[in-house]
Amino acid sequence: MVVTDYPAWPSPYFAELHRHAPPGLPLGFTSSLDALPEQPTQPGVINMHRLKRLYRGKGGQRTLPAARALLERLEALRGGGWRIVWTVHNLLPIDGGSSRDADWYAALGVLGLADAVLTHTCSDALHLARLTKAPVVVAGWGGLSVPHRIAPAPEPVRALVRRLRAAPCSVLAVGNLTSYKGLPAVVEAFTAHTRRAQLLIAGPCRDDAVATDLAAAAQRSGGRVHVHTDRVPPEQVHRLYRAADVALCPYRVDSQWEVFTRVLYPGSVSTALEFGTPVIAPELPPIAEMTAGCPAWLYPPGEGPGPALAAAEAAARLPVRPRLRFERAGSARWRAVTATYRQVFERLTGANSTSSRPGRGSVTAFPGQPSGVSRPPDSTPPQPQAEKVFHA
Structure with missing residues (x-):
C-alpha cells in the first residue's frame, strides 16, 4: 500500500x-x-x-x-x-x-x-x-514519459512550443515555481550571462512573494524571459522538452535547503533526462550521478547558473537525434x-x-x-x- x-x-x-x-x-x-x-x-x-x-x-x-x-x-x-x-x-x-x-x-x-x-x-x-x-x-529513477495515447495540444501549450522553437537558443524551466528553486536570482543570472537565448519558465506558483519577484526580474530581461504561471498538463510536458534546447533545473542550497547537499531527488532533472534534453543544474551528488554520460552543464552549488547558461548558449542547438535513445530508455x-x-x-x-x-x-x-x-x-x-x- x-x-x-x-x-x-x-x-x-x-x-x-x-x-x-x-x-x-x-x-x-x-x-x-x-x-x-x-x-x-x-x-x-x-x-x-x-x-x-x-x-x-x-x-x-x-x-x-x-x-x-x-x-x-x-x-x-x-x-x-x-x-x-x-x-x-x-x-x-x-x-x-x-x-x-x-x-x-x-x-x-x-x-x-x-x-x-x-x-x-x-x-x-x-x-x-x-x-x-x-x-x-x-x-x-525515472521521469515523466510520453503517454501511450498523445492528446492534441491545447492552444496555450502550442504557443509555448512555438516560442521555444523560434528562439535562437531556448532554455526551459518547467514545474512548480517555488522558493527552493531561487528563480528570481536565476532570471537575473540568465539576463546577465546570455545575449540571445530565450528563457521560458512555466508552472503554477502558490507563493505570492515568489510570483512578484519573478515577474519583476522577467520585466528587466528585455523581453528574453517569459513566465507562464499556469500548470502544464503532465501529458503535454514532453512537447516542451522536445522543443527546448536545454532544461534549466535550479536548486538552492542555502539556509533550510542545505539538506539538498545530502539528500535530493531532483524530479526536474529526471524528467529532462527522460526526454534527452541537455541539463543545466547544480553539481549536487545525485544530479552528478544521474547526468553521468548525458549532455549537461553542472555548476557549483550556491554560485548560480550564469556561466553554465553562457556555455549552453555558446553551444547553440544540439542534435535532436541522440535524444531518442534516452526516450526509449525511459x-x-x-x-x-x-x-x-x-x-x-x-x-x-x-x-x-x-x-x-x-x-x-x-x-x-x-x-x-x-x-x-x-x-x-x-x-x-x-x-x-x-x-x-x-x-x-
Missing part, C-alpha cells in the same frame, strides 16, 4: 509507478494510514513517500504531536504484521516554511521503524545509511524501479520464498528490525554501514 496524501491525484510520479508496476506487485494507493487495518489479512507492506502531509494538526500545520501520532500509528501497524518501507525523495519538507522539530522527529522516527529504505540514487543511499539501521536499497528505467519494489515486497513478506537465489545486484536478505521508535531528533545516528546499501 503506497501511502501518500497528494493534493491532485494521481501525481505524475505515482501515475508512472502504477503504469509500470510488474505482475506480482499488488500495488494499492491510500491517502491515510487510518484506512489500513492494524492486522492485514495477508502479508503487506506500507510504502511511505512524502511524509509532510501525514503529520498535520487541525490548522494544517506540521506539529510535533501530530508527528508523534504518526509514529505511534506506524508502530501499531507494524506490530500487527505490516512491514514499513520509506521511499525517500527528500529527507525533510522542501517548501512551506523552514523545517521544524516535528519534521526531524517524523523523518528520524520513520527511519527508526523502517524495515527497508528505498532511494533513487546511490549518493542518497550512502547518506541515509548513516541515519537508519534498516537496509537501504537503490531503486533507480520505460526500461521505470521497469527497473518497479522490479525493485517487487523484490523488496517479496523479501519482506516471503511472497516468493521458493524463487531462485538472487543474482548479482539484487537485494539481499533483510536483517531483523526491532520494533519501537528509535533515536529522537537530537540523538547521534549510527555510523555508516556500506553493506546495508544494495543496488537493485
Whole structure:
C-alpha cells in the first residue's frame, strides 16, 4: 500500500509507478494510514513517500504531536504484521516554511521503524545509511514519459512550443515555481550571462512573494524571459522538452535547503533526462550521478547558473537525434524501479520464498528490525554501514 496524501491525484510520479508496476506487485494507493487495518489479512507492506502531509494538526500545520501520532500509528501497524518501507525523495519538507522539530522527529522516527529504505540514487543511499539501521536499497529513477495515447495540444501549450522553437537558443524551466528553486536570482543570472537565448519558465506558483519577484526580474530581461504561471498538463510536458534546447533545473542550497547537499531527488532533472534534453543544474551528488554520460552543464552549488547558461548558449542547438535513445530508455528505467519494489515486497513478506537465489545486484536478505521508535531528533545516528546499501 503506497501511502501518500497528494493534493491532485494521481501525481505524475505515482501515475508512472502504477503504469509500470510488474505482475506480482499488488500495488494499492491510500491517502491515510487510518484506512489500513492494524492486522492485514495477508502479508503487506506500507510504502511511505512524502511524509509532510501525514503529520498535520487541525490548522494544517506540521506539529510535533501530530508527528508523534504518526509514529505511534506506524508502530501499531507494524506490530500487527505490516512491514514499513520509506521511499525517500527528500529527507525533510522542501517548501512551506523552514523545517521544524516535528519534521526531524517524523523523518528520524520513520527511519527508526523502517524495515527497508528505498532511494533513487546511490549518493542518497550512502547518506541515509548513516541515519537508519534498516537496509537501504537503490531503486533507480525515472521521469515523466510520453503517454501511450498523445492528446492534441491545447492552444496555450502550442504557443509555448512555438516560442521555444523560434528562439535562437531556448532554455526551459518547467514545474512548480517555488522558493527552493531561487528563480528570481536565476532570471537575473540568465539576463546577465546570455545575449540571445530565450528563457521560458512555466508552472503554477502558490507563493505570492515568489510570483512578484519573478515577474519583476522577467520585466528587466528585455523581453528574453517569459513566465507562464499556469500548470502544464503532465501529458503535454514532453512537447516542451522536445522543443527546448536545454532544461534549466535550479536548486538552492542555502539556509533550510542545505539538506539538498545530502539528500535530493531532483524530479526536474529526471524528467529532462527522460526526454534527452541537455541539463543545466547544480553539481549536487545525485544530479552528478544521474547526468553521468548525458549532455549537461553542472555548476557549483550556491554560485548560480550564469556561466553554465553562457556555455549552453555558446553551444547553440544540439542534435535532436541522440535524444531518442534516452526516450526509449525511459520505460526500461521505470521497469527497473518497479522490479525493485517487487523484490523488496517479496523479501519482506516471503511472497516468493521458493524463487531462485538472487543474482548479482539484487537485494539481499533483510536483517531483523526491532520494533519501537528509535533515536529522537537530537540523538547521534549510527555510523555508516556500506553493506546495508544494495543496488537493485
